[in-house]
Amino acid sequence: MGRVPCCEKMGLKKGPWTPEEDQILMSFVQRYGHENWRALPKLAGLLRCGKSCRLRWTNYLRPDIKRGNFTREEEETIIRLHGVLGNRWSAIANKLPGRTDNEIKNYWNTQLKKRVIQQNHYFLAGKMSRYSRLQMVAESSSSSAEVIRDGESVVGFDDYRIYAADRPEFTNIERPAGSQDDSFMIDRRNESAEYSKLHFSAINGGNSIRDDMVFWYNIFINSGTSSQGS
DNA sequence: AAGCCTATCAACCGCAATGGT
DNA sequence: GACCATTGCGGTTGATAGGCT
Secondary structure, eight states: OOOOOGGGSTTOOOSSOOHHHHHHHHHHHHHHOOSOTTTHHHHHTOSSOHHHHHHHIIIIIOTTOOOSOOOHHHHHHHHHHHHHHOSOHHHHHHTSTTOOHHHHHHHIIIIIHHHHHHSOEEEEEEEESSSOOEEEEEOTTSSEEEEEBTTBOOTTGGGEEEEETTOGGGOOEEOOTTOOSSOEEEOOTTTTOSEEEEEEEEEETTSOBOGGGOEEEEEEEEOSOSOOOO
C-alpha cells in the first residue's frame, strides 16, 4: 500500500484558512507552543493536518512576521544572497528578519527574477572557502570581469589560472598575462543561459590544486550596476 | 459591463533530512 | 544499522484580484 497523503485522511480540510481557524491555531500555539505539529490539530480541535497548521503558522500567523512591501535594501539583499546561495529560500529568509522563505520565493519568482534578467548584465557572486567572500562583477558590454573581495585584493591571484571545473565551456577564464589589477578574461559562449552555477577552482601553474581556494559562483543577468558591495 | 488574460501569493505536494527506537 | 515518524524545504498549483480589450 502506498503512502497516504496526510490531508487525504478522513475529514481533514484543505484550502484557504478561515479567520476562525486562524484564531484557534494562534490561541493554541501561543498557549501551548508547537512541539508536535502532528498532534496539534487534534488537540486544538482543528480539522487540518499538522503540516497545514505548521505552514499557516510559519508563513502567516507568527507574530514576528513583517508585513508590507519589500524595501530596496531587502531587495538588494535577496538578489545578492540568491547569487551566493541559489534557491535556498530558508537560508535567505534567515538573513531577512520577519520575512518568510515562501514570501521571498514568491517575490523572487514574480518580481526580482524578471527584473534581474531584463537588465542585460552579468553578475557573479560567490564565496571562497577559508577566505573571505569574493565577488566578481562582469559588464555585459565587455568580456572582462572585475574582482573585488571585501575591498581587498585577491590573495595570490597573480599566479593562478581560474577555470570552471564542471563546465568545459567556461574553461577559458583566466587572468590576462601581465595584468596588474584583479581583472581577468571570461569566455561567455554560454551567454544565453539565464542562470548557471559554476564551480571554479584555482590552480597554480597547472600543478597543485589549492583546495582552500575552491569556490562557487552563481552567474546570472543582473542590474546595470557595475559593482556590488558586500 | 462582460469576458479574457496575467500577476500574485497562499497553500499544497513530494522528497530529503533528522531524530527516536 | 534499519526502520519509522516527523519536520523542513523547495517546486508547483490554483484561486482570485486587477488590468485590459
